[in-house]
Amino acid sequence: EKRLAFLERAETLATVEKFGEWQDGFSPSAILHGPSPYTNSEGGKMDVATDEEKALAFLFELSRMGGNHYGTDFDVQALEEELDIGIVLLTLQTGKVYCAGSDLSKERRLYVTILYTGGHYQLAGIRRGE
Numbered sequence: 479e480k481r482l483a484f485l486e487r488a489e490t491l492a493t494v495e496k497f498g499e500w501q502d503g504f505s506p507s508a509i510l511h512g513p514s515p516y517t518n519s520e521g522g523k524m525d526v527a528t529d530e531e532k533a534l535a536f537l538f539e540l541s542r543m544g545g546n547h548y549g550t551d552f553d554v555q556a557l558e559e560e561l562d563i564g565i566v567l568l569t570l571q572t573g574k575v576y577c578a579g580s581d582l583s584k585e586r587r588l589y590v591t592i593l594y595t596g597g598h599y600q601l602a603g604i605r606r607g608e
Contacts (some may be wrong), residue, residue: 483559484533487552504539564589568602 491506500506504519509532515523516535524538525531554565564586568575570593593602 481529484536485529487556488532488536490552502539506536509535509539558586562587566591567594568592569594 488506488510491500492510494500495506505512509516509526512526514525514527514531516526518524518535518538519542524535526535554567557563558565564584566575566589568591587606589605590601591603591605593600
């Protein structure tokens with residue numbers, strides 16, 4: 479089940495890239511559908527012939543520091559599911575609550591509120607679920 483969920487998420491990232499809305503420093507399509515080995519964002523070669531190798535390539539790219547990957551709804555949903563927490567993002571820029579990616583129908587054991595101040599994120603609160 480986790481393997482299928484990973485592949486579905488990875489295909490979502492490749493679709494975003496396909497429609498020109500991908501601004502990150504690596505190519506999900508190249509990892510999923512390109513030839514093996516994959517040339518990563520540091521110029522290194524990584525085998526991506528198997529699903530496990532593809533997962534390792536995504537792990538490498540998504541875990542790099544700096545501006546290689548910008549958080550998306552995909553990331554919020556993946557963190558919520560893996561950690562069994564709810565994530566609520568607040569933004570000072572619009573004064574709105576940002577819940578895209580969140581499954582609001584599911585009760586979580588812990589809720590984390592994060593404030594986006596226009597370039598930085600900071601913890602705004604933690605609350606245990608009912």
